[in-house]
Amino acid sequence: MASRRKVGNLLALAVLSAVVQRPMHPYEVASVLRSRGKGEDMEIKWGSLYTVVGNLAKHGFVEAVESERAGARPERTIYRITDAGRAELVDWASELVSTPQPEWPRFKAGLSVLAALEPDEALEMLRRRLHALDAGIADLRAALDRHRREVPRLFLVEDEYEIAVREAEAEWVRSLVGELSSGSFPGLEEWRRWHAAGGAPTGGAGQAGAPSPADRGEADR
Amino acid sequence: MASRRKVGNLLALAVLSAVVQRPMHPYEVASVLRSRGKGEDMEIKWGSLYTVVGNLAKHGFVEAVESERAGARPERTIYRITDAGRAELVDWASELVSTPQPEWPRFKAGLSVLAALEPDEALEMLRRRLHALDAGIADLRAALDRHRREVPRLFLVEDEYEIAVREAEAEWVRSLVGELSSGSFPGLEEWRRWHAAGGAPTGGAGQAGAPSPADRGEADR
DNA sequence: CGCCGTATGCTCGCAAACGAGTAATCGTAT
DNA sequence: ATACGATTACTCGTTTGCGAGCATACGGCG
Structure with a gap:
């Protein structure tokens, strides 16, 4: 069936975007990415880099040009992008830009288990996030x-985007912090009571007169 | 050295948040998650589920309770959360909520190679995204x-968050689409010319009087 | 009352991802 | 000149992630 992309790793996209400029050997690709600032965020994984370049070669998106041996240094294999590679880059970029996909950023995952924390603890963690966010945005x-x-x-649109999104996040967190600290968040008392009683309300099921979608009937038969 | 978390997969977080309610067997965990709506987004991977539960067990975050054999059905191993597991859940949730991490959502990756598209193509893709976003938000x-x-x-804060972020994204895309279609986006003409000339301007390097950080000297020696 | 479609529950094995290790070379301070 | 740390460039072996497949059981219908 082969997943949508023959080489699905986003690192592969970065590699293509580097070798489209001029032929390079893998390590040079890494340097170029690092110098563009990708390195810090995307945290280039050395193991993955060579796997990914190998896969790109296997599928004909890049090809080895020469195995240069300058001086007596370890042999460096230089890769060049192919027409298929260029096409893949354009097609992939189009897809990524045009089609929103459901994503699970770590913060969203955290929010989905927020009930596992006591309210005061949750508030404190949200405050910390807010500070970090404000600093990060600056x-x-x-x-x-x-x-x-x-x-x-x-070449800076991605950074502008990042800022816009982080700001929205900060605003949202700020308002949640407001509701929690003022006590206006609905259900705050129940939340506190569940924890005091030792119960861990981590599902949408089983509390407060809520049949809820979780009681859909796959309990045990 | 062991990475920060002994079991780093976010699916493990979901598993913990399910078994904290009551002991369950893996398949039931999956059902519960699916019924909570995690299934659709997080796309539960069957292979991973059992690997992850196994790892959680190996590290003492859950433990097998009984190997029930109802009827003559395949044996179902039921797992219960341990104290260590509860602690991990709380600690992990705290971290996820309190600490923003650099992330590479697919759209950001796409934006970082936007220059690989021709301006008109890029504009079209952004328009499509905008429509999809508006529909998705509704x-x-x-x-x-x-x-x-x-x-x-x-239990709905994650959804509220998602909406807030998507809206900010839509606003941002809308304004970029505006600039591109009105022609007020700076450098639009150069962008068009590079493509007409067959050059693919995919790095920050080498154009328009820009020494740029990419010319840092790792060219080839 | 036998058969087929569907739901349940899990296993297996490949392939991607990764991190730590290695080995050469270069700059540079002594 | 020479030793030492940083940089360059890659390799290897170990997890982890995951899809496809398999086996059982139930329900309903012809």
Whole structure:
């Protein structure tokens, strides 16, 4: 059936976007990405890099050009992008840009088990996030302003996007923190009581007069 | 050295949050998650489920309770959460909520190679995303309103978050689409010209009087 | 009352992902 | 000149992730 993309790792996208400029050997790809700032976030995994380049080669998106042996250094295999590779890059980019996919960012996962924390604890953690977010946004902004002088806007849209999203997140967290600390969050008392009683309300099921979708009937038969 | 979490897969978090309610066998865990709506997004991977439960057991976060054999059905191993498991759940949730991590959502990856598309193509893809986003947000809202009647707010914060973020994204995309279609996006003409000339401007390097951080000297020596 | 479709519950084995290790070379301070 | 740390470039072996397949049991209908 083969998953949608023959090489599905996003690192592969980054590799393609590097070798489309000029032929390179894998380590050089890594340097280029790092210098573009991808390295810090995407945390290049050395193991993966060579696996991914190998797979790209296997599927004909890149091909080995020469095995240069400069000096007596370990042999460096230089790869060049193929027409298929260029096509894949364009097609993949189009898909990523045009089609929103359901994602599970770590924060959303955390929120989905928020009930596992006591209310006060949850509030404290949200406050910490808020501080970190505010600081992070300031950093992003500063970095963006620095880059604007050197790099055309086209290559900075991802950073602008990141800032926009982080800001929305910060606003949302701020308002939740507000509700929790003022006590206006509905159900706060029940939440507190469940924890005091030792019960761990971690599902949508079984409390407060709620038949809820979880009682759909696959309990045990 | 062991990575931060002994079992790092987010599916493990979901498993813990299910078995904390009552002991269950893996398949039942999957049903519960699916009924909570995690299934659709998180797309439960059968292979991973058993691997993850096994790992949780290996590290003492859950333990096998009984190997029930109802009727003559295949043996079902029921797992119960341990104290260590409960602690892990709380600790993990706290971390996820309190600490923003750099993430690479697929859209951001797409934006980072936006220059690989021709401007008109990019504009078209962004328009498609915008439509999909608007529709998706409406659906999320409708689903949320339905759930509100049955489930306490506490279990819906993740959905509220999702909506807030998607909305910010839609707004951002809308404004970018505006700039591109009105032609006010700076550098649009250069972008068009590069493509017409067959050059693929996919790095921050080498154009428009920009020394740029990519020319850092790892060219080839 | 036998047969087929569907739900349940899990196993197996490949393949991707990764991290730590290795080995050469280069810059540089002594 | 030479030793030492940093950088370059890659390899290897161990998890982890996951899809497809398998086996049992139940329900309903012809």
